[in-house]
Amino acid sequence: MYEYKVVTFREALIGDALDSDKLEKVLNKHAEDGWALKDITSGEVKGRIGPGAVDGLLITFERPRQG
Template identity: 60%
Template sequence: MYEYKCVELRSKMFGGALSGDKLERVLNEWAAKGWQLKSTAAVDVKGRIGPGGTDGLLITFERQKG
C-alpha cells in the first residue's frame, strides 16, 4: 500500500522565481521524511487572498504506508 502527498509550490513563495536550487531544497526536505517524487505539473495556483493566481508547481510524492 502507498500513500500520497500533494504540495503546491507558488513562485511567490520563492521571491517570484522558482530556481532549480530552491526546488531541489524542497524535494530533499520531503525525501528526508521518506517521500519519493512521483510527478510534477505546472499549474496556476489560486492565491489565498483575492481572485488572482500565480504560476507554480503541483508536486506529488509517494511513500509506502508503514
C-alpha cells in the first residue's frame, strides 16, 4: 500500500515565471523524507488571502505506507 501527499506550488504574483530552483528545493525536500514524485498537474491554485486563484502546480508524491 502507498500513502499520498499533495503539495501546492505557486508564485507570489500573477504573471511571474515559474522558479525552477524553488520547485527543485520542494522536490528534494520531500525526497529526503522518503516521498517519490508521482505527478505534477498545472491549474488554478487558490491563495491564502482573497477569493482569487493563480496559475500554479499541484505536486503529488507517494511512498510506501509504514506499519
